[in-house]
Amino acid sequence: MISGIDNVMNLGELLAQIARRLPDAPGFIRAGQSYSWRQLLTRVDSVAAALRARGLGKGDRLLVHSRNNLQLFESAWVAFRLGMVWVPTNVRITPPEAAYLGSSSGAVAMLYDEGMAHYVDAVGAASPALQQVIAIGAPRTGELSYDALLDEGAALQADFRPAEVTYHDPLWFFYTSGTTGHPKAGVLTHGQMAFVINNHLADLMPGLNAQSRSLVLAPLSHGAGIHALINVARGAACVLPASDRLDCDEAWRLVQEHRIDNLFTVPTIVKMLTEDPAVERYDHSSLRYVIYAGAPMYRADQCHALRTLGKVLVQYYGLGEVTGNITVLPADCHDAEDGPQAKVGSCGYPRTGMQVAILDEHGNQLPTGSDGEICVRGPAVFAGYYNNPEANAACFRFGWFHTGDLGHLDEQGYLFITGRASDMYISGGSNVYPREIEEALLTHPAVNEVAVLGLPDEKWGECGCAVIVVTAEVSDEQLLAHLQPRLARYKWPKRFVRWSQMPKSGYGKIVKKQIRALLEASEEPAL
Incomplete structure (x- = not known):
């Protein structure tokens, strides 16, 4: 047997390499304020050195509950370079849900955003391992201040060295969305994520370079955080909107102002961006890669986005457990006119x-x-x-x-x-797959969004219920007439429910678990 070296590069070295090569180039931009790569590395190593001096280090878990901001971006690199495990949350979860993440991960430290102290209280009550709490804003008694850590570590950062790691050392606990039961912590490692970064560069954004700019429209705690790693690897600055909520006008203004060439988001956000009048007010010709994942994009929305933006759409399919690396459908396989290169309905071919x-x-x-x-x-x-x-x-x-x-x-x-597999239902002995019905309904011009679920039925065992959001009045009979040439009769929904909006997760995905609960309670989502 050939003996090799177990140790690999600490993924946090990516930031140091870029800071050495492009010290004065912008790395992070928000609300008119720009931080160079050298400034980012200095800040990261200052916080990391201060935390190391306080006893935190390799293997410890850092829970982070924050909106998209500079400190959230930096906290990943702080954790990586210390050899800690980064445990970011979805900022929209409730305090009890955050408490579960803190206790199940064994977090010993927590960083939290302004106005979110009640999350710390919930985590602290459930997590006996929690030792250090770091406030992005003003700290409470017994807490540390992020800004104070920056000052405290300033004298130590020049001598800071990242932790030695092996291929299998955990880097990130990537929590699943928890659509069934409690969320599960997927363990992402230093070696695995090095492969993922190379794979994303090869398959999603070939040619990415230091002149590239990336618009961050999704939470850095999950898929957008992985996308940010890819941009850091090539010295491409991340540009964050000032608003915490999607503002289409601001997004398109930033695309024009910074000559954005790549962004990562989910299909519902692509739909919102390309249907907003602001898309016509700004120059978006710099875009090369509009990467979408998290759910398949409905064909009607895909065609509209292609006609609006050109052939810049790139789809990838994957789960957090595979960090998106299952298939890719590159731009040349997207075609609004169903041309010979188009692979309509496919999520692509296997990743490299x-x-x-x-x-x-x-x-x-x-x-x-x-x-x-x-x-x-x-x-x-x-x-x-x-x-x-x-x-x-x-x-x-x-x-x-x-x-x-x-x-x-x-x-x-x-x-x-x-x-x-969990969405499939059996009606009259036949397997029915909701996705197929949803795609067919969305080709009707009045249907804007749809979710199909199987509900109990005395005669057939289960029958389909289609929850729809419409842009114009349309009867059940008209919808069934639309389905007649497209789907076998046994697949037709038995019931149509019209809502003014769909419940969505913090990442913009339609959440069928919530829809089912609302249907069972005969309620509609609150506006």
Whole structure:
């Protein structure tokens, strides 16, 4: 057996390398204030040195509850360079949910944003391991101030050296959305994430360089945070809107002002951006990569975005557990006119270095065109769920990671997602996949958003209920007439429910768990 070196580069070295190579170039821009790469590294190492002097270091967990801001961006690099595990939250969760993340991760330190002290109280009550609390704003008694740590570590940062790490050392606890039960902490490691960064550069944004600029429109705590790592690796500055909520006019103004060439978001945000009148007021010709993930984009929305922005859409499919690295559908495979290059309905082909298979319940690979569970393997797959052997046993079987998604591969290896295994329902003995029905309904000009769920039915076992948001009046009969040439009759929804809005997660995804609960309670989401 050949002996190798276990140690790998601490991923936090990416920031140091860029700071040495491009010290005065901008790295982070928000509200007219710009920080150079050298300033960012100095700030990060100052905080890291101050925390190390207080006893924090390799293997400790840092829980972060914050809106998108400079300190959230820096906290990832602080944790990486200390060898700590970064545990960011979705800022929209409730205090009890944050308490669960703090206790389940074993967080020993917590960084929190202004106005969110009640989250600290909830975490502290549930997490006996919590030792240090760091306030981005004014600290309370017994807490540390982020700004004070900057000052305290200023004299130490010149001598700071990042922690030594191995390939398998945890870097980030990437919590799942928790649509069923408690969220699970996916363990992302230094070695795995180095592969992910290279893979994103190869498959999503080839040619990214230090002149590139990235607009951050999604929470840095999850997918946008991974996207930010990619930009740092090439010295491309991240540009954050001043507003905490999506302001389409501000977004398009920033695209024009900073000559933004890449952004990462979810399909619902692409839809909002391209349907807003502001898209016509600003120059967006600098855009090269509008990357969307988190959910498939409905064909009608895809066509509108392509006609508005040009061929700049890039889709990738993946889960947090595989850090997005399952398939990619590059710009040349997107076509609003269904041309020969278009792969309509596909989420793309396997990512570089990754393998995708469709398996049955016994672990057998199914033939081309057959529906089954989408499974994947390769260096981007996470190390497993932290402290959750049952979940690991369920998702790692037959030598593959099991996504829980259903789909099939075509002759060229392009993947088509049918839906979530948990979304499928059985009506009159036939499997029904909501995604197919949703796509068909969205081709009706009056239907703006839709979610289809299987609900109990005395005669058929389950029948479909379509919750829709419409832009004009449309009867059930008109909708069924629209479906008639598109779908077999057994797939037609038995019931249509009209709401003024859909419940969505903090990442802009329609949340079927909430929709089901509201339907069972005969309620509509509050405006």
